Amino acid sequence: MRRALGLPPLMLLSGCSGVQAMSEGAGFGSHQFNQLMLLFLVVTGLSFLLVLAFLALAVAGRRNEAGEPRLRIWLIGWTGFILIGLLILTIASFISDRRESRQGAEQTPLKVTVSANQWWWDVTYQNDDPTRIMHTANELHLPAGQPVQIKLGSGDVIHSLWVPALAGKQDLIPGRENDIRIVPTRIGHYRGQCAEFCGLQHAHMAFDVTVESPQAFAAWYQAQLNPAREPTDPGVKAGHDWFMSHACSNCHAIQGTPANGHTGPDLTHVASRATIAAGTLPMSRGNLMGWIANPQGVKPGAHMPAVGMSPDELHAVASYLETLR
Amino acid sequence: MTASDHSEDEPRDGPELDGDELDLVLSQTWGDKPGLWGWLCTVDHKKVGKRYIVTAMIFMALGGVLALMMRLQLARPDSGLISADRYNQIFTMHGTTMMFLFAVPVMEAFGVYLVPLMVGTRAISFPRLNAFSYWLYLAGGVMLWIAFVRDVGPDIGWFAYTPLSGPAYSPGKRADFWAQMITFTEVAALAVAVELVATILKQRAPGMRLDRIPLFVWSMLVTAFMVIFSMPAVTLASSFLLSDRLVGTQFYNGTEGGSALLWQHLFWFFGHPEVYIIFLPGLGFVSAITETFCKRPIFAYPVMVAALVTTGLLAFGLWVHHMFATGLPRLGYAFFTAASMSIAVPSGVQIFCWIATIWDSRPRLEIPMWWVIGFIITFVIGGLTGVMVASVPLDLELHDTYFVVAHFHYTLIGGAVFPLLGAITYWFPKITGRMMGRPLGIAAFVLVFFGFHLTFMTMHFTGLMGMPRRVYTYPAGLGWDALNMTSTIGAFILASGVLVFVVNIIWSLRRGVPAGDNPWGAASLEWATTSPPRPYNFAHIPAVTSHTPLWEETLPVFSGLRVKERELVLTTVVDAVPDLRDPSPRPSIWPLLSALATTGMFIWSIFSPWALVWGAIPIAIAMTLWFWPKEPPEPEKEPVIE
């Protein structure tokens, strides 16, 4: 009931929901946010209306001669009102904060490490069993209802990890290890974006977040652990060979192949992602080709160089990458 | 005791020397030589103040144009109008220009112009330093803008977080221009702050006890102290950044013991008081205007003063609220939430007092009062969203989104720019001798008010929909498209209102209704002299017996200051009892030459550390010649009469 009360007014206010909107309330954190925001809106809204009413009456001149003594009493009352209001809001804020930090504390969290770089996200799913450690990039899949503890680091400048639909943000600061705990509650697709200005392509540093059932998550995780499929089709194999013998394999890693670079995103299952170039373009064959052929055209300043290739080579490599599901 | 009783034959102002005859002599003594030379050498606080105001308003226009460019780019998703690099320079320059080159300087400027007049003295306390500070401010602003025009402008945000702004990730000189501009403008601001403190504490009119000072003067006093305590932090921060970039120090380098967060602490320790430095003079404007148009002193004057002082003090205890997402200990955050919430109290109290003043009077709704009403409505909204972002759980979502952009524009434009536009309208007659036009004034207000709210109210929702700040573009389909277009339309309406305001100024300079000494019937001392004031401000030093001198039966004045020398009176700090006659410096070219020398050293030091050594020599020479007395020494015997 409380949840239902919280959402509609906020959604009304924000117009509509969206994959990057806080009003989604798809995580415990964002849900707390919506509720707390409603309380703040009520208290501050009331204050504003009081001020407006007092101002309107004062300007309109509709009053008896109140005189200094009565105004002094009102001043004391107003000050008291502000103090009480602030006290309520501060306490509610503390309570909300504590609730969020306690939510799911008794559960074993999923452990992920994110290292941010200009302008992409290096994601590692941790596991006590080293053979089950999994690398991906620019995306998160999360099982609904289970908290995820994300260790945050940066390889260069300050970034900020933020999935508004799920929770608040936390900065990734070079030389510091921060962490954030998110408790996703509702299944769906959401979008996260870097929220600390990090240079030229800060605007194009997003990532996809999929919250799914624990079963679906397990299936996805298992698939991610598999190395890349060996290509059989000659056209695809041509792309694979080209990839391995040129600059691509210096920066990118594809499990099960000689490509073992860590300067750029892991591409083992790139075709299973919704977007490429850190949320810049939807995943598709055409976009893959456009991105590879001219990274600077898509994301000027990106650290991925344009590798000279003929149209045939481009087609072949794109065909190969498309098989990396 | 008359002038002729004095032992030496020096003419002094008084009943014997008064009216046009006195004006002639005093104008000679206090005036500037005509032409360019006089203009370059002037130390008249009114001329320097006007310079500051005009320059700051030009920077505001430039910053506004940058904002329009940003809004054009963001009007549609995936727009290719402006490249990423240029956009990042533009938003950096927008924030930097507005904060460092417009907002603080324009408030200082009004202080420089008005405070000596309001406290009833002939000059500001350190007139040559005042002139010097203006040239330095101008140099810093021009340097930065030349860099921007030449495509080497800073692109790191107005707040320049490390390590992005450090040597590894910002090659070239872009960030250095930014960091050194800080040094220019901070030195200028500190100089003005020192002058204001000294003027307000020592040069007040006899009888102007601390409880009779106009509230605007109180706001400038508190602001000056805030400048004194906050600006060293940013100067140090930017100097550390410059030295990291130029000579390889490791202040902000995490791998060698430095810390990226050190920058944030140093910057925000300054940065939070900075916004109150901008805001408090605006509150002073509101008090001055409200008092006049309600024809009564502001309700609960001691409470208002206490609120100003409390705000100034509390402002230093909030800075970590800019760092809630950096992962510092939660317990520390709790303190800063409480402090950030508590600053709403003095502000809320002041709002009540202004409205109470209006309530308990017959308000005249002249244009300056419209701006006051606009201020109340707008600033309160900004303050309330401030209460929201003071809460850590709310801030962790809202931080670095358009919600925050909305918040600070509500507080800065509502809390400082609206009062500023009211203040310009209010004091325009005093400064220029003419009234501003009324129809254009109304049009400007309506366009600005409506345009502002359309632009920035929308941004609250844009932020809630998840749009982060400082992005040069955004994809379609996130629900941000219509919101951004709305803000862009609003921005152009707002800009047109500002344009109308400027047109009104230009028109009124020539065609405005001539104003007398006190067209509004105000109470404070600046209205006791001509419009515009004579170079010497007051023919005779006024004294005051109340908080509202011009609403008394008569204005007491003192005689006895020498008229052939520049002389003013110093009074005691608390009770303003006349204490000393102090000479005031004559015009001099040395402030300009010293500023040029300093500019040379500052700019050179961006390229070489040796500039600090060799560049110091011309400065030392210029300053020595500045201070070296130009007049022959006064005779040993002083004309002190027992």
Next chain:
Amino acid sequence: MSISRTFTGDLAVLPTHAFGARSLTWWGVIAYMLIEGGGFAVAGGAYFYLMSQESVWPPASYPPDLLPGALFTLIILLSEIPNTLLKKAAEAEQREQAIRWIVTLDLIGLVLLVIRGFEFAHINVRWSDNAYGSILWALLILHTIHILTDWAESVVLTALMMTEHGKEPRRFVDVSEDALYWRFVWITWLPIFALLYLVPRFV
């Protein structure tokens, strides 16, 4: 709308110079001290912040040699004696005395600047080695700038006092305030000395 004016008193009886808080420039000097003192406090804060980032302090070298720093401290503390005498002479408007003591201080200042050079030479870390080195150099440079500017000001004042201008009563106010500022220079040295020489030895 001109209000009527009534003459209520005569300012001609007032003197034209006074010492201490009655003088305008005193307030300027105090404000300047607040600015510089605030700057030192912030630098000190940065020092402690950077220290908290390290487990060992100094992290990679050894502390600055104590001798130059101790010598500097000793001499600058002793300089307060001629400084006080200078201030008294100025306030008594004794020109000959004032000139004698200000020249003494100019010479002491020169000695101090030489010792300061040795302090830099024996600081035992480069500014670019690590943040510890950077902050040490920063603190020492900041204080040196103060010594230099106050010394230069003293020299100019000395010259001024020796000319005709030295007879003017206002000059004694300038000298008195210069002496006051010198106090600020050595008082602020004490915590900086502690940060540079003592803290790295005892932490």
